[in-house]
Structure formats: structure tokens, C-alpha cells
Amino acid sequence: MFEFIVSYYNYWMYIGLMMIGFYAMMAKRNLIKKIIGMNIFQSAIIFFYISTSVKKGATVPILEHAHGHAAHAIDVMQYANPLPHVLMLTAIVVMVATLGVALAVVIMIYRRYNTLEEDEIIMLLRRG
Amino acid sequence: MKILSLIAGLLVGAALIYGSLDMPKWGDPHSPASTHVSPYYLRHSIDDTATPNVVTSILADYRGYDTLGETTVVFTAGMAAILLLRKGRKR
Amino acid sequence: MMAQIPMLIVVIPLLFAFLTPLVGLWRKGLCYYWSVLALSLCALASIDTLFAVIHGGTIHYHLGGWAPPFGIEYVVDHLSAMMLVIVSAISLTVVIYSKRSVEKELPGKVVYFYTVFLLQVIGFMGIVITGDLFNLYVFLEIASLAGYALVAVGEDGAPVACFRYIVMGTIGACFYLLGVGYIYISTGSLNMADVYQILPQMYHSKVVLTAVAFLLAGLAVKMALFPVHVWLPDAYTKAPSAASALIAPLMTKISLYVMIRVLFTVFKPVLSIEILPVTDIMVWAGFVAILGGAIMALAQTDLKRMLCYIVVAEVGYIVGGAGLANATAMKGAILHILNDAVMTVGLFTVAGIVMYKTGRHDLSDCKDLFKKMPFTMAAFVVGALSIIGVPPTCGFFSKWYLIHGAVIAKHWAFLAALLFSSLISVVLFFRVIEIGYDFQASHGGYTHSAEHTAIIDEAPLSMLVPTIVIAIAIILIGLYNQTIVSNIIDFAVPRL
Numbered sequence: 001m002f003e004f005i006v007s008y009y010n011y012w013m014y015i016g017l018m019m020i021g022f023y024a025m026m027a028k029r030n031l032i033k034k035i036i037g038m039n040i041f042q043s044a045i046i047f048f049y050i051s052t053s054v055k056k057g058a059t060v061p062i063l064e065h066a067h068g069h070a071a072h073a074i075d076v077m078q079y080a081n082p083l084p085h086v087l088m089l090t091a092i093v094v095m096v097a098t099l100g101v102a103l104a105v106v107i108m109i110y111r112r113y114n115t116l117e118e119d120e121i122i123m124l125l126r127r128g
Numbered sequence: 129m130k131i132l133s134l135i136a137g138l139l140v141g142a143a144l145i146y147g148s149l150d151m152p153k154w155g156d157p158h159s160p161a162s163t164h165v166s167p168y169y170l171r172h173s174i175d176d177t178a179t180p181n182v183v184t185s186i187l188a189d190y191r192g193y194d195t196l197g198e199t200t201v202v203f204t205a206g207m208a209a210i211l212l213l214r215k216g217r218k219r
Numbered sequence: 220m221m222a223q224i225p226m227l228i229v230v231i232p233l234l235f236a237f238l239t240p241l242v243g244l245w246r247k248g249l250c251y252y253w254s255v256l257a258l259s260l261c262a263l264a265s266i267d268t269l270f271a272v273i274h275g276g277t278i279h280y281h282l283g284g285w286a287p288p289f290g291i292e293y294v295v296d297h298l299s300a301m302m303l304v305i306v307s308a309i310s311l312t313v314v315i316y317s318k319r320s321v322e323k324e325l326p327g328k329v330v331y332f333y334t335v336f337l338l339q340v341i342g343f344m345g346i347v348i349t350g351d352l353f354n355l356y357v358f359l360e361i362a363s364l365a366g367y368a369l370v371a372v373g374e375d376g377a378p379v380a381c382f383r384y385i386v387m388g389t390i391g392a393c394f395y396l397l398g399v400g401y402i403y404i405s406t407g408s409l410n411m412a413d414v415y416q417i418l419p420q421m422y423h424s425k426v427v428l429t430a431v432a433f434l435l436a437g438l439a440v441k442m443a444l445f446p447v448h449v450w451l452p453d454a455y456t457k458a459p460s461a462a463s464a465l466i467a468p469l470m471t472k473i474s475l476y477v478m479i480r481v482l483f484t485v486f487k488p489v490l491s492i493e494i495l496p497v498t499d500i501m502v503w504a505g506f507v508a509i510l511g512g513a514i515m516a517l518a519q520t521d522l523k524r525m526l527c528y529i530v531v532a533e534v535g536y537i538v539g540g541a542g543l544a545n546a547t548a549m550k551g552a553i554l555h556i557l558n559d560a561v562m563t564v565g566l567f568t569v570a571g572i573v574m575y576k577t578g579r580h581d582l583s584d585c586k587d588l589f590k591k592m593p594f595t596m597a598a599f600v601v602g603a604l605s606i607i608g609v610p611p612t613c614g615f616f617s618k619w620y621l622i623h624g625a626v627i628a629k630h631w632a633f634l635a636a637l638l639f640s641s642l643i644s645v646v647l648f649f650r651v652i653e654i655g656y657d658f659q660a661s662h663g664g665y666t667h668s669a670e671h672t673a674i675i676d677e678a679p680l681s682m683l684v685p686t687i688v689i690a691i692a693i694i695l696i697g698l699y700n701q702t703i704v705s706n707i708i709d710f711a712v713p714r715l
Contacts, residue, residue, distance in 0.1 A: 007153035012145060019141040025386055027133035038389050045393055045400070052404050055162055056155040061182040063174060076167040077157050082182040083166050084403075086191060087353055089183075090198045091396065094360045097205035101364055102385050104212040105371050108378040125376055144397070147429025151404055164407030164417075165288050193282045193291045197345065197357035200233065204338045204361055207240070208368030211335055212378075216327035 010051045017044035029118045031109065035102050042095040046088045053081035224271070225280045225293050228264045228303060229344050232257045236337035243330030251318050254333045258314050258340065262307040272300040273706055287350070288410035294350030298553065298711035302347040302476050305557055309468060309564050310340045316568055316685040317461035320575050324459045325372060332372070339365035339465065346473055352399045352409045355477065356392065363388050366470060369462035370454045380453035387440055387450045394437030401430035411485050422490050431495060434481050442474035442534055445508035452527040460571030463523065467530055468563035472556050475537050483713035498542040502633055505539020508532060509636040513643040523570050523580045525647060529606060532640055533559045539633050540621045548624025549712045550704060555617035558605070561696060562614060565602035565689040569595055572678040572686065582654060589655040592677050596655055598690035603648035605693050608641050613697035
């Protein structure tokens with residue numbers, strides 16, 4: 001039982017974080033809170049990927065530089081999996097870019113309606 | 129709306145946790161993710177790219193196209209911000 | 220050089236897009252011609268690729284020379300080549316059409332509009348041509364970000380519509396990324412062909428089933444499948460005319476293409492048909508989407524909003540057709556992707572012309588348009604007939620394949636939905652034609668007040684010629700549909 005929790009708790013933690021962000025995106029009425037929720041959701045996905053690259057007892061994937069006959073065999077088990085880190089570097093950039101565009105849209109909304117609460121904006125929209 | 133979102137969040141979370149039950153254990157060095165493609169990167173990074181930092185060699189060489197895409201994403205976001213926030217002439 | 224053409228399809232517009240702000244600094248008026256040049260070269264490269272695929276089979280292009288699964292590869296098979304030509308031809312037509320409309324609706328922002336326009340097209344091309352799951356996510360985000368920007372600079376109320384689009388679009392893309400993550404955890408590879416080889420022994424593991432569920436859920440949000448379509452009507456109605464003419468036909472169709480790729484090229488079809496009831500759910504989702512879209516379109520008084528709900532219904536046709544899981548229905552679904560893209564762009568360009576001339580896109584603004592803009596309205600009638608499904612327009616032939624497929628699969632509910640939606644389209648479009656010919660002038664009905672009587676004459680040539688070319692294309696695709704099906708679509712249908 002304890003062994004079961006210890007092997008899977010990292011996935012569950014990040015899923016929980018994802019759901020906090022997801023709830024914030026959908027349920028909150030302030031536009032900035034929705035954007036914060038979006039940020040939490042995407043960050044949790046990034047953590048989720050990274051947690052799959054861990055190997056027990058491994059170190060960072062930077063090899064000792066040696067050429068020619070001095071090169072020695074590389075023990076793959078000693079180094080952490082580098083691929084999810086690379087993918088998530090790109091995903092972080094995408095997350096920040098989406099955040100930037102979302103905030104630009106919020107600035108446009110604020111300039112026009114002078115409020116950031118969704119229900120007030122809908123009321124102002126209905127009035128035309 | 130809040131209750132609906134709460135229920136939706138719990139359902140999605142439950143589906144994700146259900147999916148995680150068959151996953152390899154945390155830190156397992158024999159998981160498919162650690163034994164299929166990434167050993168090639170670790171073993172051949174210095175021969176192919178002369179870079180000891182494997183993350184850099186994947187980012188800039190093996191999967192350099194993703195990095196080009198990432199640069200384009202940043203450019204798109206910048207252009208989008210200018211397009212959105214620039215005050216146009218009065219129509 | 221010839222071997223590099225698949226790469227050039229994405230790289231040429233990318234280079235032109237990076238240089239567009241500099242060109243705009245030099246001469247603002249030059250940006251339009253710069254974008255037209257970029258998209259013409261791109262269209263030439265796509266047509267060349269299509270012929271190369273028809274004569275030579277699937278093209279595999281290894282980026283950077285690294286063999287897959289260690290590097291990224293481009294896979295251009297018949298379906299991808301057809302999608303490339305659709306995207307580049309439609310974007311070229313819309314960019315030629317866009318000159319007057321962008322100058323009128325977005326003064327002072329023309330340079331950046333064309334930059335983001337080119338980036339949007341790059342995003343679409345990158346999605347269609349790639350053979351790597353994570354690379355698809357990167358280009359999906361390029362297309363999405365450009366789309367958010369293009370929608371938000373529209374008329375009053377566009378930023379609010381765009382914000383909802385951002386929230387729902389991000390949820391969709393993140394679910395897609397989660398699905399790819401689950402596939403990576405269970406296989407260790409991101410290459411589509413590699414995953415196809417490795418996965419079959421794991422089809423009963425919970426990770427893979429969850430991966431399918433989340434991939435499809437994310438794509439369903441992106442393709443505006445009823446009931447997560449709520450972002451589409453507001454966003455595409457309030458967007459500028461050139462932007463909605465570009466994005467409305469293409470974004471949903473490209474998400475449908477990704478769904479077909481995921482279900483039939485990454486996973487074996489047996490997963491969707493026997494192990495998980497995915498195809499059954501797809502047919503019922505298509506059924507609900509067709510009915511929902513058609514009925515909501517009836518309730519609209521705004522021309523562009525009505526067209527948006529028709530787009531929602533058309534997505535239902537393709538999802539249901541793909542879900543019927545026999546070869547005829549798949550042929551119909553893939554042919555319908557082509558036909559629907561062309562029909563939708565035809566109708567949205569006409570709506571853009573109405574907006575350019577009258578400043579609004581309400582149904583009542585179509586009054587008397589048949590007398591004042593005969594060519595534009597003729598193009599509208601051709602598009603309308605195609606949506607209803609009248610031969611020899613292209614819409615008839617894809618509907619025929621879908622109906623035939625529904626009969627083979629004995630799915631009578633879907634067949635009924637197809638016929639019912641044709642009837643509703645007749646009502647919808649004859650309502651507009653009635654207003655256009657001003658039959659109701661003396662009876663009240665849709666008469667509008669005197670302030671809106673703008674001086675209307677025929678549309679300017681730069682907007683009219685592309686609209687008429689699309690109308691001619693609708694008829695030509697219908698007449699030559701047999702050639703298209705036998706040369707391209709028969710090979711594009713996945714073996715079921």
C-alpha cells in the first residue's frame with residue numbers, strides 16, 4: 001500500500017495542481033484570475049512531464065567531455081532522461097507567449113469597459 | 129457555474145488518475161521513456177554533435193526544428209501584442 | 220533543390236513573415252504585395268508537392284538529416300498533400316481579397332495584420348505536414364496565437380469574444396499536450412510512425428486509453444464540436460472580414476485532419492472501432508452537431524453568425540462520416556473537408572463584401588443586393604446551393620458519399636440528420652435570397668431604417684475577383700470530383 005503511493009504520488013500531485021488551475025480557469029469571474037488559473041494548469045503539465053524524466057540515483061545529463069581513445073563508455077542509467085526537459089523548454093516558452101497575448105487582450109478589454117469582472121462586462125455588452 | 133466547474137474538474141482529475149495507474153513507477157530506470165529513444169542521445173551526443181550537454185544537443189541539433197517553432201511562437205506573440213495594443217487611426 | 224520542396228512550404232512564408240515588419244517600415248503599401256508573393260510561392264510549392272506525391276507515393280523528409288525517431292520528420296502522404304493545397308490555395312485567395320477590407324476596417328495596423336496573417340498560415344502548414352506529435356503541438360500553438368490576435372482586432376465586442384476563445388483554446392491545446400505526454404510515458408517515442416509500431420501490444424493499458432480520450436477531447440474543443448463549440452460564433456462573427464474568411468474555413472478542418480491522423484495513423488483503427496467505442500460516440504456527436512448547428516442557424520438574424528452555425532453543422536458531417544468507419548463514409552468525410560473549406564470561404568468572402576459596402580453584416584443589410592451587386596450575390600447563390608447539396612456543385616457529391624456510407628452502416632439516425640440539415644439549409648438560404656431580391660419590401664419583415672441606406676454598387680475588383688474564382692472552383696470541383704477521388708482520396712482513406 002505504502003509502496004503503491006510512493007511510486008505514483010508524483011503523478012497525483014501534479015494532477016491535483018492541474019485541476020486547481022482548471023477549476024480557476026472555468027469558475028472564477030475575474031479575468032485576471034482566469035489567466036492565473038491558465039498559468040497554473042500549464043505549469044502543472046510541465047511539472048508532470050519533467051517528473052517522468054527522473055531515474056533513481058541519476059545525475060544531470062551533462063557528459064564528461066573526452067575525445068578519441070580517452071572516451072569511455074557512457075552508462076545510460078547514470079544520467080537523467082534529457083528528452084522531456086527539452087520538450088518542456090519549448091512548452092514553457094509557449095506558455096509565456098500565450099500569457100502575453102491573453103494579457104494584451106485583457107488590456108484591450110479594460111480600455112474599453114473599465115472593468116475586469118466578467119458579469120459586469122456581459123451586462124455592458126448587452127446594453128450595447 | 130462554480131458547482132459545474134467543480135464537478136468537471138473532479139471528473140477530469142479522476143480520468144487522469146485512472147490513467148496514471150498503469151504508468152511506470154516514479155524514478156524507474158527501466159521505463160519505456162528511459163530506454164527507447166533517449167539512450168541514443170546520451171551515447172552519441174559527443175560523437176554526433178561534440179556537445180557534452182545533452183539537453184543542448186537535442187534542443188539545437190536533433191530537435192532543432194522545434195526550437196525554430198519556439199522562436200516563431202515568441203515572434204507571433206510579439207507581433208500579436210503590437211497588433212492588439214497599437215492605437216489605430218480613428219476611422 | 221527539388222528534394223527540399225516540402226521544407227520550403229513552411230520556410231518561405233516564415234522568411235517573408237519575419238521580414239514583413241521591416242518592409243512595412245519602408246513602405247506601408249508594399250506589405251500587401253509582399254504577402255501575396257509569399258503565399259503564391261507557398262501555393263506553387265504545395266501544388267508541386269501534391270503532384271510529387273501522386274506520382275511517387277509518400278514523401279519522407281528528415282529534418283536536419285537525423286533519422287526518425289531521433290529527429291523530426293515530415294511525412295507527406297496523399298491526405299497531407301491535399302490539405303496543403305487546400306490551405307495554401309484558400310490563404311492565397313483570401314490574402315488577394317483582403318486588401319480593401321483590411322484598409323477599411325483596420326487603418327494603421329495593416330503591416331502587423333499581414334505579419335500575423337502569414338504566421339497563421341505558417342501554423343496551419345506546419346500542422347498538416349509534420350510527422351511528429353510534439354512538433355504538431357508547437358505549430359498548433361503558433362496557429363492558435365495568431366488566430367487569437369486576428370480575432371481580437373475586430374469590431375466592438377471582439378476582445379471579449381477572443382478572451383473566451385483564448386481560455387477554451389488553451390484548454391484544448393493543453394489536453395492535446397497531456398495526451399501526447401501519456402503516449403510518451405508509455406512508449407518513449409514522439410514519432411507518429413514509431414508509436415504506430417510500438418503501441419499495439421499496449422492497447423489494453425489504462426495509460427493508452429486515457430491518452431486517446433484526452434487527445435480527442437482537446438481536438439474536439441479546437442474543432443468546435445457541439446457542445447464545446449460556444450467559442451466559435453462570437454469569435455468568428457466579430458473578427459475582421461479577412462480574418463474570418465481565413466480562419467473559419469481552415470481552423471476547424473485542420474483540427475479534423477489531426478483527429479483523422481491520430482485515430483487512424485497513430486493508433487490502429489481497431490482501437491477506435493472495437494476496443495473503445497470511439498467511432499460510435501463520433502457518429503452520435505456528429506448527429507447532435509448537425510442538428511444543433513442547423514437549428515441554431517435558423518434562429519440568427521446576423522448573416523455572419525448564421526454562417527458560423529453552419530460551420531458547426533459541417534463539422535458534424537465530417538466527424539460523423541469519419542465515425543461511420545466504412546470506406547465510402549471516409550471518402551465522403553475527406554472529400555467534405557475539401558468541399559466545406561471551399562464553400563465556407565466562398566460564403567464568408569461574400570459576407571465580407573457586404574460588410575465592406577454597408578458597414579454591418581446583419582441579414583437586413585442584404586436588402587436589394589441582387590440588383591446592386593449581381594456578381595457577388597451570384598457567388599453567394601452558388602455557395603448556398605453547395606451547402607444545400609445541389610448538383611453539379613461540390614457539396615452534392617460529398618453528401619452523396621456520406622449518405623451512401625450511412626446506408627451501408629445502417630445508421631438511420633445519421634442519415635435522417637443529413638437529409639434534415641439539407642432541408643434547413645434550403646430555408647436558411649432562401650430567406651437571404653428573398654431579402655436580396657426584396658420580395659418582402661411592402662410587407663415589413665426585414666425592412667431596415669433609412670439611416671442604413673448606404674450607397675451600394677458592385678464590389679471593388681480586388682474583392683470581387685477572388686469571390687468569383689471561388690464560386691467557379693465550387694462548380695469545377697463538383698464536376699471533376701471523380702478525378703479528385705480516384706487520384707487522391709482513394710489513397711488517402713485509411714485502411715479500415
